[in-house]
Amino acid sequence: MKRISLAFIGSVASILAATAAAAPAVPFRSKLPVEGAAPGFDGAATWLNSAPLTLKQLRGKVVLVDFWTYSCINCIRTVPYVRAWAGKYRDQGLAVVGVHTPEFKFEQDLTNVNAAVGRFQIDFPVAVDSNHSIWQAWGNRYWPAYYLVDADGKIRYKQFGEGNFDKMERAIQSLLGEARGSAVDSGLVNPAAPAEQMAPNLDQLGSGEAYIGYRQAASFRSPERVLEDRPQQYTVGALQLNEWGLSGQWTVGAESAMAGLPNAGVAHRFSARDLHLVLGPGKAGGSVRIKVTLDGQAPGADHGADIDAEGNGVVSATRLYQLVRQSGKVRQRRFEIRFLDKGAEAYAFTFG
Known part of the structure; x- marks a missing residue:
């Protein structure tokens, strides 16, 4: 049996290491499927916390679209999480856009919506969808409803109703990782939820x-x-x-x-x-x-x-x-x- 010299082994190892270093890293790709192009926000009566936005302006960012109405208890109990995601991931490429679509007539009143945005300490942009124009364009049927749009303007994830906050945040992390080309922090938010914002029993x-x-x-x-x-x-x-x-x-x-x-x-x-x-x-x-x-x-x-x-x-x-x-x-x-x-x-x- 022939002996292989240590010098030869060392030489091969050096070549392999150099080859690995030279190979380009494989970009991170999310496993979330493409579900079609996002419709956008045409038809908003006005905007709160922002000038009017389009998905074209937001291209390159991951966009979380949150359909809500301010007297809905299921929406109220999700506010702490949406607010926490907006704060945690804002500098990592996430844009949160609330779409306030009313259930009751009083929720069309801009004074009431403004008061609710202040009361819930919402600081991300809110499209006021008093005529249900955005709701209809997205084919939405639920409060709350979440649509996650990737950096290319494609819907990649949907979630309806409150709860499953870990799944929603994992989807956010997945698309942010894809947009950045590398995984992001995998920790999960745990926001305080006082009074009516507390999770149900x-x-x-x-x-x-x-x-x-x-x-x-x-x-x-x-x-x-x-x-x-x-x-x-x-x-x-x-x-x-x-x-x-x-x-x-x-x-x-x-x-x-x-x-x-x-x-x-x-x-x-x-x-x-x-x-x-x-x-x-x-x-x-x-x-x-x-x-x-x-x-x-x-x-x-x-x-x-x-x-x-x-x-x-x-x-x-x-x-x-x-x-x-x-x-x-x-x-x-x-x-x-x-x-x-x-x-x-x-x-x-x-x-x-």
Whole structure:
């Protein structure tokens, strides 16, 4: 058997090392599929936090398009993550563009949208899509909805609804790595989520969204038949789980019900950690005092962020209000709210 000299082995090793050093590195490529060209933002009524933007202007950046509306609890609970992604990856080539497409008529009001952007501390550009033009161009059907666009203007990833934040961030990292040619930091954000922005308690969530306007109302249990768009006195008695009713004078419209006299009320039997209600004062600049009870008593430690332990609060803007957060074991409760002043509007219950 012939011996191979150490000098020869060393020479071969040197040649291989030099060849490897000379070979160009293979650029990082994302495995996310191409799903077509992104439609852009034509039709925006106006823009907040930015001059109008086009995808052509954003070419070379990865773009996260976030469809949301400001009174939607599912959207509200995603805000901390979208805001955190915008901050973490801004200098690495990510541009976040919010598209605010309203569900209710009051969400078309630019004053209300501006207030929500400030309240949620949103600093990335927001296209105000009051006429649903952008929504329709993208073929969107959900709040919230996320579309991830690569540096060449192609849609590469979609995600609908809240949750799965790790999957969304991994997709962002993947496309940023492709745009840069090398992988980016693989850590995940963990933003603080106060009040109504906290993740829902899905393991003990026994109640779903309930609309008060007649167009989408269900499980209404006041004995009086709803008189559409005209004032009427209502009463409410015993309720089964997920049933609700009105008391006092209300005018029930397609989207909401308006309290015609002081002390009108709404009751709902629910099972969830959190109860929210989309409410408005009825007129710009107005305010309506409210009083909340749980099982006929002051909520105490189970009060939400927008009332005190005695159940007192004020509705001074049209938005989602957190009225209950059960502090102990989640159980069925009878919620009641009385409006101490006339003119309040009630839109929808949501839970968490």
